[in-house]
Amino acid sequence: MKRFLKLVGLVSCISVSAFASAQEVNVYSARKEALIKPLLDKFSADTGISVNLVTGKADALITRLKSEGKYSPADILITTDVGRLYRAKEQGLTQAIETDAFKELISQNYIDPDSNWVGFTLRARPLMVAPERVDASQLSRMEDLADEQWRGRICIRSSSNIYNQSMVAAMIAQLGEEKTQAWLNDFVKNFARTPKGGDRDQIKAVVAGQCDIAIANTYYLAGMASDGDEATRETASKVKVVWPNQQDRGAHVNISGAAITKHAPNAAAAQKLVSFMLQDESQEWYAKTNHEYPLRADVEQSEVLTTFGDFKAEDVDLAKVGELNRQAVVLMDKAGWK
Amino acid sequence: MKISPWREPWLWAVTVFSLLLAVPVLLIFTSVFIPQKELWQHLFATVLNDYVYHSLLIAFSVGGLTLLLGTSLAWLVARYEFAGRGTLQWLILLPMAMPAYILAYTYTGMLDVAGPLQTHLRATFNWTYHDYWFPDVRSVGGAILMLSLVLYPYVYMLARTAFSEQSASFYEASRSMGVSGFGYFRKVAFPLARPAILTGTALAMMEAFADYGTVQYFGISTFTTGIFRTWNGLGNTIGAAQLAAVLTSFVLVLLLIEKHSRRRLRYFHQGQKQNSAKRLTLTPVSAVWAVIACLLPVSLGFIIPCAQLLIWAAERATTQIDSGFIDLIWNSFYLAASAALIAVGLALLFAYAKRLRSHWLLNSQVQIASLGYAIPGTVIAIGAMLMLSAADDALNALTESLFDTSVGLIFSGTLVALLLAYSVRFLAVALHNVEAGLQRIKPSMDDAARSMGLSSFAVLKTVHIPLLRASVLSAILLVFVDVLKELPATLILRPFNFNTLAVRTFELASEERLQDAAVPAIAIVLVGILPVVLLTRALESGKDR
Numbered sequence: 100m101k102r103f104l105k106l107v108g109l110v111s112c113i114s115v116s117a118f119a120s121a122q123e124v125n126v127y128s129a130r131k132e133a134l135i136k137p138l139l140d141k142f143s144a145d146t147g148i149s150v151n152l153v154t155g156k157a158d159a160l161i162t163r164l165k166s167e168g169k170y171s172p173a174d175i176l177i178t179t180d181v182g183r184l185y186r187a188k189e190q191g192l193t194q195a196i197e198t199d200a201f202k203e204l205i206s207q208n209y210i211d212p213d214s215n216w217v218g219f220t221l222r223a224r225p226l227m228v229a230p231e232r233v234d235a236s237q238l239s240r241m242e243d244l245a246d247e248q249w250r251g252r253i254c255i256r257s258s259s260n261i262y263n264q265s266m267v268a269a270m271i272a273q274l275g276e277e278k279t280q281a282w283l284n285d286f287v288k289n290f291a292r293t294p295k296g297g298d299r300d301q302i303k304a305v306v307a308g309q310c311d312i313a314i315a316n317t318y319y320l321a322g323m324a325s326d327g328d329e330a331t332r333e334t335a336s337k338v339k340v341v342w343p344n345q346q347d348r349g350a351h352v353n354i355s356g357a358a359i360t361k362h363a364p365n366a367a368a369a370q371k372l373v374s375f376m377l378q379d380e381s382q383e384w385y386a387k388t389n390h391e392y393p394l395r396a397d398v399e400q401s402e403v404l405t406t407f408g409d410f411k412a413e414d415v416d417l418a419k420v421g422e423l424n425r426q427a428v429v430l431m432d433k434a435g436w437k
Numbered sequence: 438m439k440i441s442p443w444r445e446p447w448l449w450a451v452t453v454f455s456l457l458l459a460v461p462v463l464l465i466f467t468s469v470f471i472p473q474k475e476l477w478q479h480l481f482a483t484v485l486n487d488y489v490y491h492s493l494l495i496a497f498s499v500g501g502l503t504l505l506l507g508t509s510l511a512w513l514v515a516r517y518e519f520a521g522r523g524t525l526q527w528l529i530l531l532p533m534a535m536p537a538y539i540l541a542y543t544y545t546g547m548l549d550v551a552g553p554l555q556t557h558l559r560a561t562f563n564w565t566y567h568d569y570w571f572p573d574v575r576s577v578g579g580a581i582l583m584l585s586l587v588l589y590p591y592v593y594m595l596a597r598t599a600f601s602e603q604s605a606s607f608y609e610a611s612r613s614m615g616v617s618g619f620g621y622f623r624k625v626a627f628p629l630a631r632p633a634i635l636t637g638t639a640l641a642m643m644e645a646f647a648d649y650g651t652v653q654y655f656g657i658s659t660f661t662t663g664i665f666r667t668w669n670g671l672g673n674t675i676g677a678a679q680l681a682a683v684l685t686s687f688v689l690v691l692l693l694i695e696k697h698s699r700r701r702l703r704y705f706h707q708g709q710k711q712n713s714a715k716r717l718t719l720t721p722v723s724a725v726w727a728v729i730a731c732l733l734p735v736s737l738g739f740i741i742p743c744a745q746l747l748i749w750a751a752e753r754a755t756t757q758i759d760s761g762f763i764d765l766i767w768n769s770f771y772l773a774a775s776a777a778l779i780a781v782g783l784a785l786l787f788a789y790a791k792r793l794r795s796h797w798l799l800n801s802q803v804q805i806a807s808l809g810y811a812i813p814g815t816v817i818a819i820g821a822m823l824m825l826s827a828a829d830d831a832l833n834a835l836t837e838s839l840f841d842t843s844v845g846l847i848f849s850g851t852l853v854a855l856l857l858a859y860s861v862r863f864l865a866v867a868l869h870n871v872e873a874g875l876q877r878i879k880p881s882m883d884d885a886a887r888s889m890g891l892s893s894f895a896v897l898k899t900v901h902i903p904l905l906r907a908s909v910l911s912a913i914l915l916v917f918v919d920v921l922k923e924l925p926a927t928l929i930l931r932p933f934n935f936n937t938l939a940v941r942t943f944e945l946a947s948e949e950r951l952q953d954a955a956v957p958a959i960a961i962v963l964v965g966i967l968p969v970v971l972l973t974r975a976l977e978s979g980k981d982r
Contacts, residue, residue, distance in 0.1 A: 125933060131944040132936070151933035153850075154944065158669040159929040162819060163850075166826045170833060170846050172933070186672065257656050259666045295575045295656030296545070299949040303551030308559070308566035319949070328752075328952070334551070428670035432483040437658055 123149045124368035127164060128177040129157035130355065134389055135177065141384075142375050148368050157183035157261075164192050169362045174369040177219075179355045180261045182268065184216040185421020193358040197370055204377055205394040209354055211418060218354035219376045220391035223412065224266055225350050226341040227313045227320060229305050233341075241270070241343045241351075244312070245285035253286070254301040254310035257294040258431035262316055266351045267431060268423035269415050273348055276426065283434035294437050299323060306337045313338070321390030321403040342410040349413035353420075355391070451790040451799065454783055458806035458861050461820025465685065465812070468678035476667070476676040484666075487658040492646060492684070495581055495659065499645040502585035504638045506734055507592025508630075512622060513731065515600035518716040519724035525731040526597070527973035532738030533590040533915075534965030536922035538650030539942065539958045540583045541574075543742040545654070546749075546951050548574045575655040584645050586738035591644075591915070592637035595873055598907050599630035602877065605715060632876060636869045639695050643688055643811035643865065649925060650943075660684040661813045681816045688811035692804070743962060749955035757945075757956035761936075765957065769937040770964055772852070772927075773920040776859035777867075780916045781909060783860060784867035788875050789897055792883075803868070810865035814858070814925035821858040822930065825849045850932050858926040863919050867912040874908025875901065914972045918965045938964070 128135055132154050139150040153160070157178045164171055164187070176193070178184050187193050188211065198214040209218030226238060237243060244253060256263065271279045291310035301313035302320060323335035342350045357376065359369045375381055382393040390401050480488075514526045548554055548571075555571055558564065573579065603626060611621050627634070649661040660680060668677035719727055750757075787803045809817055825848035833843045848854060878901060886896045902909070924939045931940070938957045945954035 131948055132941075133944065133948070153931065153933050153935075154940075155928050156669075159815065159818075162674070163822060163929060166819075166822045167846060167849050168826065168830065170829060170843065170849075172846065172850065259653075259662060259670060261669070264670055293656055296654070297947070297949045300549075300551070303549075307551040307556065309550045424670070425672050428666065429479060432479065435483075437487075437656060 122147055122368070123151060124365045124372055125151045125172045125174045126153070126177060126372075127160040127173045127175070127360075128152060128154045129160060129179055129183065130154070130177050137388070138376070138381055138384055139372075141381075142372055145375070146371060148371065150372070158186075161187050161190065161192065164360060165190055171360060171362055172364060173360050174363040174365045175357055175359055175372060177355070177357045180265055181216075181218070181354050181356065181417040182261060182265050182421040182424045184211070184356055184358050185418055186424075187358050188213075188215040189421075192361055194361045194363065194366070196359050196373055200374070201377055208414065208417060209356070209394055211358075216356050216358040217373055217377070218356040218394050218417075220355045220382075220385045220389070221352055221394055221412070222355070222391050223317045223342075223350055223352045223410065224262060224314060225317065225407075225410070226343055227302055227305060227315055227338040228341055229308075229311050229337070230339040232311045235339070235341050238312070238341055238343065239346065242282060243343075244289065245282050246289075247285075249289040249312065251289065251291050252311040253289045253314070254291050254304045254312070255294060255314045256297060256301060258428065258436040262298070262353065263314075263431070263436075264424050264427045265353050265420055266314075267427035268420045269351055269413060271423050271426060271430070272415050272419045273413070276430070280430050280433065283430055283436065287434045287436045302338055303334055306334045317392070317404065317407060318390040320407070321401065324403045324406075325390070340407040342408065344413070345411050348415075349411040352392075352412040354394070354417065447786075448790060448794060448799070451786055452802065455787060455799075455802040455806040457857075458783070458809070458864060459802060460824045461817050461858070461861050462685070462805060462808050462812065464820045464823055465678050465681050465816060468675045469682050471675050473673065473676045473679060476671065476673055477679075480663075480667075480676075480680075484658060484663065488660050488663040488680075491577060491652075491657055492659040492661075492687075494577060495584065495648075495652070495657075496642045496645045498581040499584045499588060500638050500642040502581065503589040503592045503641040504634065506585065506589040507594075507637055507641075508596050508627070508634055510589070510731060510734070511593045511596035511600055512626070513727055515597050516622075516626075516716060517727060518718045519727045521728055521731075525728065525735075527970065528735050528739075529593055529731055530590045530969050530973065531735060531966060532587050533918055534921075534962045534969060535587050535739055535742060536650070536924075536939070536942075536958075536961065537584050537587045537648060538654060538924070538946075539746075539961070540587055540738065540742050541580075541651045541654050542946055542951055542954065542958075543745050544574050544579070544583065547745055548572075577655075577657055580648075580651050580655050580657055583651055584648060585641075586734060588641035588644055589734060589738075591640045592634060594911050594915070595633040595637040595870070596630055598911065599633035599873075599877075600626060603629055633873045635695050635698070636873050639692060640810065640866060640869055642691065646684060646688055646811045647813050649813050649815070664813060664816060678816070681812060685808055685812055689808060692808075743959070746955040746959045746962070749952040750959045753953050753956055757953055762957075762960075765936055765938050765941055766960055766964060768935060769921055769939065769961070772855065772859075772937065773917045773964075776856055776863065776920040777913045777917040779856060780860050780863050780867040781871070781912045783864060784871045784912060785897070785909070787864075787868060788871045789893075789901070791872075792875055792880075793893060806861070807865040807868050809861040810863065812862070814862055814923060814927075815929060817862050818858050818926035818929040821854055821861065821926075822849065825854050825857065850930070852932065854930040855927060858930055859916075859920050859923065862923070862926060863916045866915045866919060870908050870912035870915065871905065874905045878904050910972050910975060914968050917968050921961060921965050 126139065132152065136152065139152060143149050157180065160176060161183065164173055164176065176187055193215040195214045196217055198210050198217060201210060201217060205218065228235065258264065267279065267283070298315035298319040301315050302323065304310050305313045320335055320338065320340070323331050326332055344350055357373055359366060359373065363369050377395065379395065379398050382395050382398040385391050386393045386398060386401050390404055392400060392404065510529050514522060514529070546552055550566065558569065607625055608621065611617065611625050616624055647661065652659045653662050664677045664680045667673050667680055791800055791803060828848050829846050832847060836842060836844050882900060883896055886900050891899065922939060924943050927937055928940055928943065938961045941957040942954050942961065
């Protein structure tokens with residue numbers, strides 16, 4: 100027993116001292132290390148606050164946060180999708196962020212109504228087509244993809260993927276359940292193959308001729324277009340971005356963003372990190388390195404992104420998109436989207 | 438004289454440890470008491486058929502293929518003498534170091550519709566995609582092949598040990614009765630080695646059931662992808678746990694059938710070391726075929742994908758290998774090594790307890806604790822997480838009442854969590870190997886040793902461990918390599934600022950940066966080969982003594 104108490108004493112010294120150095124912030128990130136670490140390092144260099152990082156899948160991080168409860172060391176949760184921010188908030192794992200200063204910088208739509216999460220960057224999910232085989236004028240709306248003329252010509256990844264879930268959830272929010280289901284049923288019939296692989300895979304399949312239309316996030320194509328490998332760059336140059344729904348609701352977009360955890364031991368430092376992410380330098384880094392659209396209108400897009408052209412983004416309540424995620428999966432199951 | 442099994446204190450240790458390991462698995466089963474009618478109606482009407490069909494198809498096909506490959510290669514190597522046999526017998530093991538998901542990425546990169554081979558074909562013959570037929574790597578058949586290629590060494594390893602331990606007297610007796618050649622294999626050698634072979638096959642099937650990386654990448658709906666979809670997409674944690682419970686029940690049934698099928702089979706070594714049967718020398722033509730037969734699975738499962746990974750890695754090594762890369766290797770290595778020692782230590786304890794005091798309660802505890810091998814790592818990780826959080830909460834409540842201060846999280850988010858999850862997940866591998874070895878030692882030897890006044894611990898040390906050497910070393914090797922490749926539990930449970938090679942590979946590969954991912958992937962393979970080579974050497978030198 101004595102030895103056990105000693106051990107407890109020792110361990111508590113260690114953990115107390117860990118808490119005592121207030122100059123740190125603990126990050127749970129669904130963004131891959133390579134896509135966030137450089138920015139976190141810069142934050143540490145600027146502020147002297149050291150950053151501890153665990154990366155993982157968003158739902159796993161949320162489950163971990165929940166299971167750790169009030170003793171969780173995590174201060175901040177970074178995700179690549181609004182649906183997961185919504186889920187963390189819904190489960191009572193987040194707290195309000197000081198967002199007054201942000202409201203002048205970014206659109207209100209990218210901040211949670213209760214300030215429990217804030218967006219960092221924007222990503223769009225347009226169509227990418229083989230221009231020699233597809234007449235873009237036939238494709239002005241997502242709804243057109245259900246048309247019989249596209250039978251066996253569309254490539255898209257699995258419906259287990261969060262980007263597709265959010266895309267369908269946004270559709271439900273704007274068109275309603277019934278219309279979305281009807282669209283899904285016909286859309287799935289037009290798939291060229293059982294969904295497999297990631298977004299880049301779909302783009303490559305278009306270039307290889309397996310299908311004519313791919314649906315993928317913009318930064319994947321941009322990443323390919325600026326890859327070190329020449330063949331990859333050439334592949335990227337062979338598809339053309341088509342922005343759907345430009346005459347009505349706009350193209351589907353999603354955000355990456357963050358929430359501060361409810362029991363954050365270093366909430367003040369976490370707040371600083373959120374502010375840092377919205378500074379123009381960070382927004383520029385995101386835009387240039389990751390090829391995402393900066394949320395701040397005064398920060399320039401990367402050169403590659405500008406070649407995709409300007410577009411009108413849908414103006415849907417992102418919190419609602421998060422809420423409809425479950426329903427989206429149910430509809431996709433019913434439509435037989437693997 | 439029969440004494441109560443609970444009189445000896447170390448049996449209590451067995452109980453405590455096996456219960457600790459069973460908790461994460463049992464937590465999954467508690468979910469079945471919370472009805473999820475709406476969810477099951479939905480699953481039943483839409484996707485459940487696919488989950489069941491694909492999971493069973495993949496697991497049984499992988500079982501069949503690994504049985505065939507593993508047993509025939511083991512027979513070839515153990516029974517016949519041909520040029521290169523010495524090298525080939527450990528080369529055959531190498532695909533074990535290759536994670537199935539990396540094999541999947543690599544073959545997709547090479548053979549997919551957008552890969553270099555098909556692109557080249559189209560360019561050369563001026564074909565379009567619709568002008569020719571090419572097998573699709575990313576299909577159910579592809580998944581079966583990928584998994585079988587990396588899992589057959591499990592069967593091979595156990596079968597080879599079993600075959601080479603078969604005494605020469607069996608062969609001579611059989612021959613005197615006119616049974617030789619394939620008849621000897623079918624009527625004598627295979628039945629004798631059956632427990633070991635079935636154990637290996639069961640392990641391969643469990644691993645196939647639990648696979649997530651490969652089937653997810655290939656877009657195949659199985660129980661494991663379904664668990665994720667239910668958890669992440671439908672946001673239903675309880676439903677996901679119920680699916681995991683169904684999957685686990687499948688495996689339990691499978692294991693019980695396997696056990697039942699050999700309930701009357703008991704094979705033991707003779708007390709004294711006997712000469713193994715002498716290997717037969719093959720004719721030159723047959724020897725060439727034997728070498729080809731051995732090289733084929735090794736080439737497909739190791740040499741070809743490794744060569745491709747090396748080509749990719751060579752292009753990206755300068756950007757991917759930085760100062761942190763050594764840390765990745767070291768983290769992966771020491772985690773795998775510690776987990777292997779812990780798991781094999783526990784396996785020895787459990788197997789030995791079962792041998793000494795076979796009691797239904799004890800046996801079922803151990804059985805439950807070793808179910809983890811068929812459960813996806815993520816599910817086990819969540820079970821372990823819930824269990825350790827409860828422990829942390831209790832500890833904090835205690836220190837708050839005693840010292841008025843909380844100590845924070847001692848278990849969650851530390852290496853303790855990882856080692857617990859690995860033990861739960863991989864105990865079965867260690868246990869099956871150790872038990873397979875232990876079963877071949879006659880109980881009369883225990884009795885003889887005990888009657889000479891040795892304690893049960895002394896019997897373990899002086900009698901069993903030397904005889905078990907090969908099995909224990911195989912167990913350590915298998916767990917080491919398994920942990921090295923393990924991804925999902927590591928991803929969820931690891932502490933801050935702690936990465937492994939598998940985590941790095943996954944992060945890059947899931948961004949579809951296959952070439953960058955090749956650098957850590959090849960490092961996993963290299964770190965995995967090292968013990969394969971060392972242990973094969975150790976096993977060989979043991980045989981010569």
